[in-house]
Amino acid sequence: xxLREPIxxxxxxxxxxxLYLQVRIFSKLGKDHGMSYxxxxxxxxxxxxxxxxxxxxxxxxxxxxxxxxAVAAGLMRMxxxxxxxxxxxxxxxxxxxxxxxxxLYWIFFVLPLFGITLEKxxxxxxxxxxxxxxxxxxxxxxxxxxxPRGQWEAALALxxxxxxxxxRVILPQALLIMLPPWGNLLIELLKGTxxxxxxxxxxxxxxxxxxxxxxxxxxxxxxxxxxxxxxxARFVITPSMRWLEGYMKRKMGRA
Amino acid sequence: MTTEDLLTFPLALQGDHVPMVSFRQVSKSYGSLTVLDxxxxxxxxxxxxxxxxxxxxxxxxVLRMLMTLETIDGGVIYIDGRPLxxxxxxxxxxxxxxxxxxxxxxxxxxxxxxFNLFPHMTALENCMEGPxxxxxxxxxxxxxxxxxxxxxxxxxxxxxxxxxCLSGGQQQRVAIARALAMRPKVMLFxxxxxxxxxxVIGEVTNVIRKLVAxxxxxxxxxxxxxGFAKDISDRVCFFYGGRIEEQGTPEELFGNPKRExxxxxxxxxxxxx
Numbered sequence: 001x002x003l004r005e006p007i008x009x010x011x012x013x014x015x016x017x018x019l020y021l022q023v024r025i026f027s028k029l030g031k032d033h034g035m036s037y038x039x040x041x042x043x044x045x046x047x048x049x050x051x052x053x054x055x056x057x058x059x060x061x062x063x064x065x066x067x068x069x070a071v072a073a074g075l076m077r078m079x080x081x082x083x084x085x086x087x088x089x090x091x092x093x094x095x096x097x098x099x100x101x102x103x104l105y106w107i108f109f110v111l112p113l114f115g116i117t118l119e120k121x122x123x124x125x126x127x128x129x130x131x132x133x134x135x136x137x138x139x140x141x142x143x144x145x146x147x148p149r150g151q152w153e154a155a156l157a158l159x160x161x162x163x164x165x166x167x168r169v170i171l172p173q174a175l176l177i178m179l180p181p182w183g184n185l186l187i188e189l190l191k192g193t194x195x196x197x198x199x200x201x202x203x204x205x206x207x208x209x210x211x212x213x214x215x216x217x218x219x220x221x222x223x224x225x226x227x228x229x230x231x232x233a234r235f236v237i238t239p240s241m242r243w244l245e246g247y248m249k250r251k252m253g254r255a
Numbered sequence: 256m257t258t259e260d261l262l263t264f265p266l267a268l269q270g271d272h273v274p275m276v277s278f279r280q281v282s283k284s285y286g287s288l289t290v291l292d293x294x295x296x297x298x299x300x301x302x303x304x305x306x307x308x309x310x311x312x313x314x315x316x317v318l319r320m321l322m323t324l325e326t327i328d329g330g331v332i333y334i335d336g337r338p339l340x341x342x343x344x345x346x347x348x349x350x351x352x353x354x355x356x357x358x359x360x361x362x363x364x365x366x367x368x369x370f371n372l373f374p375h376m377t378a379l380e381n382c383m384e385g386p387x388x389x390x391x392x393x394x395x396x397x398x399x400x401x402x403x404x405x406x407x408x409x410x411x412x413x414x415x416x417x418x419x420c421l422s423g424g425q426q427q428r429v430a431i432a433r434a435l436a437m438r439p440k441v442m443l444f445x446x447x448x449x450x451x452x453x454x455v456i457g458e459v460t461n462v463i464r465k466l467v468a469x470x471x472x473x474x475x476x477x478x479x480x481x482g483f484a485k486d487i488s489d490r491v492c493f494f495y496g497g498r499i500e501e502q503g504t505p506e507e508l509f510g511n512p513k514r515e516x517x518x519x520x521x522x523x524x525x526x527x528x
Binding site for chain 2: 148151158159168169173251
């Protein structure tokens with residue numbers, strides 16, 4: 001408890017430093033175009049904010065989908081049934097082995113040809129979620145395999161069914177092991193959502209592009225987007241994952 | 256082992272004195288390495304049998320096979336007269352399905368060298384896990400049963416601690432309570448003191464002594480504690496090269512070993528102390 005307070009101060013300090021630098025640098029740039037950075041923010045702040053909210057919404061929905069897919073595919077990869085294993089492997093190969101952008105285009109432009117038409121926002125988070133889910137499945141599988149063998153054996157010696165062994169003994173321990181790599185993946189996922197601007201979802205990147213197109217203030221528009229992504233990744237996702245990790249450790253009596 | 260070979264084994268053991276555990280020509284090998292070579296071993300109900308021997312002699316494998324942690328390559332194991340990893344089908348035995356395995360496994364409890372307590376649960380939760388989730392007891396019943404057992408092993412004060420906060424000896428005592436909470440007929444102790452600091456070995460061996468004295472459990476134990484084995488065993492088996500080289504009462508085996516390998520082993524152990 002006492003430990004967390006100074007960390008919060010530090011995080012707040014770094015966030016405000018990032019904002020300060022942003023203002024200083026862009027104020028300088030802005031003067032050449034007859035508009036200070038403050039004026040820029042005053043004028044386009046609400047669009048940047050709405051874009052940020054769309055990006056965060058996409059991130060949250062894609063993350064939920066990615067986690068669900070990762071757990072399912074990760075478990076399927078360890079199935080004794082070769083067909084089940086094969087389906088998971090095929091899925092991972094396709095979604096990890098091809099470009100996210102092309103996958104996004106497929107889901108948005110090609111699926112309608114097969115009678116599946118998705119709204120662009122939905123297509124956006126599904127593409128990102130399915131892609132990151134493929135990466136995540138390897139994280140899940142690795143974490144499950146790194147739970148010591150003795151834990152499986154003890155659960156078997158208690159005569160637990162294979163489902164209960166996994167659910168009650170292995171997964172809770174695997175969860176703690178997989179949290180740090182998931183932190184990485186979620187940041188990757190946030191940045192991946194920028195691609196949905198290419199199918200005209202009004203996310204942060206799309207708004208930055210629009211502002212740039214009307215004002216030609218490239219440094220301000222894309223620079224702001226850059227910093228907002230950084231702030232969300234560094235000051236929202238990372239601390240949340242750290243907190244979750246600490247919480248799990250305390251639950252396991254390790255802290 | 257082919258199905259025809261399995262035809263020579265009875266579907267179940269019957270009679271007045273059916274052993275609680277019976278190995279019949281049980282073999283196990285890893286590739287070209289033979290771990291158990293046609294082992295025959297009977298353990299009567301309530302008997303305490305200790306297995307000693309050099310490492311690699313197959314003694315731990317015997318326990319792991321009983322817990323169904325290892326498959327068996329040949330022969331049949333009977334628990335209370337019924338085949339463990341086989342089940343009757345038609346006139347012979349076939350490999351057991353998971354339902355049969357789970358039914359048979361409920362007779363057996365095991366404690367491990369490295370305790371293997373679940374780190375995300377407290378001592379009490381570890382003990383309650385099986386009764387609640389496998390036996391279907393209510394939480395209240397499971398808690399009563401677990402607290403009773405934790406009291407027996409002297410760990411009731413620490414029941415709300417996680418394993419990471421307990422010493423090795425304390426963790427092993429909780430592990431014994433956890434296994435007993437399932438009310439097994441057969442208890443297996445696999446080198447339960449080997450990973451412990453010397454000063455806490457006593458607290459674990461005392462619990463096992465108490466079990467031997469007060470309960471009619473059938474027990475198999477693998478240990479390197481010769482003094483302890485001598486004190487509490489009804490019978491000691493010396494394993495060598497996947498077979499029982501010599502067996503007998505502790506007095507016979509430790510006092511007057513007949514085979515040369517046994518003498519060599521006991522001499523080497525004595526010198527090491």
